[in-house]
Amino acid sequence: MLRLPPFRYVAPRTAGEAARILAGHGPEAMAVAGGTDLFPNMKRRQFTPRLLVGLRNLEGASGVQANGGLTVGALATLSAVAASPVVTARWPAVARSAGLVSSPPLRNAGTMGGNLCVDTRCNYYNQSESWRASIGYCMKKDGEVCLVAPGSDKCWALSSSDTAPVMIALGAEVTLVGPSGERRIAVSDLYGPDGIAYLTKRPEEVLTAIHVPDRSGWATTYRKVRRRGSIDFPVLGVAVAVRRGASRQVEEARIVLGAVHTAPVEAADAEEFLRGRPLDPETIEMAAGIAYKPAKPLDNADLAYAWRKRMARIEVARALREVAGLPTGDLPAIAS
Amino acid sequence: MNDRSNRRGGLLEKARIRLRVNGEEREVLAPVHHTLLEVLREELGLPGTKHGCELGECGTCTVLVGGQPVLSCLTLPVECEGREVTTVEGLAAGGALHPLQQAFAELGSAQCGYCIPGFLLSAAALLRERPSPTRQEIAEATAGNLCRCTGYLKILEAIELAAARMRSRMENASD
Numbered sequence: 001m002l003r004l005p006p007f008r009y010v011a012p013r014t015a016g017e018a019a020r021i022l023a024g025h026g027p028e029a030m031a032v033a034g035g036t037d038l039f040p041n042m043k044r045r046q047f048t049p050r051l052l053v054g055l056r057n058l059e060g061a062s063g064v065q066a067n068g069g070l071t072v073g074a075l076a077t078l079s080a081v082a083a084s085p086v087v088t089a090r091w092p093a094v095a096r097s098a099g100l101v102s103s104p105p106l107r108n109a110g111t112m113g114g115n116l117c118v119d120t121r122c123n124y125y126n127q128s129e130s131w132r133a134s135i136g137y138c139m140k141k142d143g144e145v146c147l148v149a150p151g152s153d154k155c156w157a158l159s160s161s162d163t164a165p166v167m168i169a170l171g172a173e174v175t176l177v178g179p180s181g182e183r184r185i186a187v188s189d190l191y192g193p194d195g196i197a198y199l200t201k202r203p204e205e206v207l208t209a210i211h212v213p214d215r216s217g218w219a220t221t222y223r224k225v226r227r228r229g230s231i232d233f234p235v236l237g238v239a240v241a242v243r244r245g246a247s248r249q250v251e252e253a254r255i256v257l258g259a260v261h262t263a264p265v266e267a268a269d270a271e272e273f274l275r276g277r278p279l280d281p282e283t284i285e286m287a288a289g290i291a292y293k294p295a296k297p298l299d300n301a302d303l304a305y306a307w308r309k310r311m312a313r314i315e316v317a318r319a320l321r322e323v324a325g326l327p328t329g330d331l332p333a334i335a336s
Numbered sequence: 337m338n339d340r341s342n343r344r345g346g347l348l349e350k351a352r353i354r355l356r357v358n359g360e361e362r363e364v365l366a367p368v369h370h371t372l373l374e375v376l377r378e379e380l381g382l383p384g385t386k387h388g389c390e391l392g393e394c395g396t397c398t399v400l401v402g403g404q405p406v407l408s409c410l411t412l413p414v415e416c417e418g419r420e421v422t423t424v425e426g427l428a429a430g431g432a433l434h435p436l437q438q439a440f441a442e443l444g445s446a447q448c449g450y451c452i453p454g455f456l457l458s459a460a461a462l463l464r465e466r467p468s469p470t471r472q473e474i475a476e477a478t479a480g481n482l483c484r485c486t487g488y489l490k491i492l493e494a495i496e497l498a499a500a501r502m503r504s505r506m507e508n509a510s511d
Binding site: 001002003004005006007008009011035036039040043044054056079102103104105106108109229230231 | 348349351367368369370371374387390391392393395398404405406407409410411412414415458476477478479480
């Protein structure tokens with residue numbers, strides 16, 4: 001039996017109270033929402049908090065509200081968001097990315113806030129304690145070197161959120177509640193400089209809500225590459241949001257790549273290139289050729305890294321073709 | 337190692353947890369860090385829920401909490417208080433197999449059988465929401481359940497057969 005390390009458990013009613021408890025206990029305490037990411041890591045002893053602060057009972061943090069914009073409670077499950085009629089109709093890329101996370105039972109427990117804060121992943125990190133001991137540990141946990149890039153002074157574990165690239169492409173913000181007040185930051189500012197300090201959220205802050213602006217008039221999508229379509233984390237995610245004017249030329253474009261770096265990567269040069277151009281096949285190919293350049297996949301995830309880099313170009317092109325209404329060349333789903 | 341770590345720093349906190357399992361109120365005194373899988377099997381004497389990877393990758397420990405499939409290996413019992421927990425032991429009614437269990441048995445959908453409780457519960461939750469699922473919807477609903485023996489085809493066929501029987505039973509009942 002692979003048991004969790006022992007801990008005490010509290011379930012505060014408000015985010016402020018949760019933040020105060022987290023602040024009071026420092027590194028000994030951790031927050032848990034759905035537990036689908038934290039519990040496997042605790043079983044492998046990546047984390048051994050002595051106090052778990054359960055967020056499940058936070059009041060008013062699990063609903064989905066749409067007025068002009070969309071507010072998603074951080075405790076809303078991924079399956080609830082993926083199945084929400086209003087999210088599916090008005091923010092389809094949000095619903096699609098939530099529905100592509102992991103597998104159905106994990107989406108029933110995993111939350112939107114949890115997916116934005118999901119721990120970075122690496123083949124040298126997501127292993128059992130004995131496996132990591134045998135290889136001498138990596139700098140993300142208990143070791144000193146990065147085993148995928150031994151000359152590097154930073155950790156290269158991959159950002160593995162499916163929803164983060166979409167939220168950044170849509171210009172979403174999050175509410176972070178601390179012990180003595182709250183702040184609201186762009187999702188693009190939520191991510192830190194390396195695979196260890198991968199969040200700018202302070203450890204005691206509790207993410208309570210995600211605010212997505214009205215994006216009517218934009219065409220958006222999210223595409224995901226992984227070995228098994230049934231469950232795996234992304235080895236590549238591509239979120240695209242494009243607004244075109246009356247002349248059908250691009251007025252604004254956002255292209256965000258997931259799982260190619262320690263944080264989601266915005267392909268700013270390609271976004272700039274697209275502005276004022278039509279979304280025709282030739283322009284799309286050129287934009288994809290620019291967009292995939294900042295992808296820096298290393299040999300620390302499933303599938304060959306050179307192939308993952310090539311696929312970034314191909315998937316950006318497919319995503320742009322999708323929002324332009326052009327055929328993507330995808331295979332149809334299993335026939336019933 | 338686990339027994340030693342359980343005693344580490346006197347952190348063996350037990351909690352009195354009230355659960356509603358397969359329609360029965362149960363109260364257990366269990367360490368708060370024991371998962372629902374451990375409590376079902378070790379405290380409540382319900383070994384039908386199997387432990388596989390215990391890391392959320394295989395789906396063999398799937399149970400229903402509040403009617404939704406979740407992985408009991410990644411669920412804390414204290415977070416299930418006030419919600420109905422259904423395990424494979426709760427599927428049969430009054431000695432009669434659930435139509436899913438009957439169909440799995442008739443079509444030979446189990447080989448080693450280890451993954452089957454999880455499949456049955458994922459399928460039961462699907463059929464409650466969608467009495468006439470397509471093959472694609474069945475495949476998606478059971479995407480979190482791994483089977484290393486059957487190749488899945490007989491499992492998908494059994495779920496379709498059970499769905500058809502449950503529909504005709506509903507139609508007969510409403511005649």
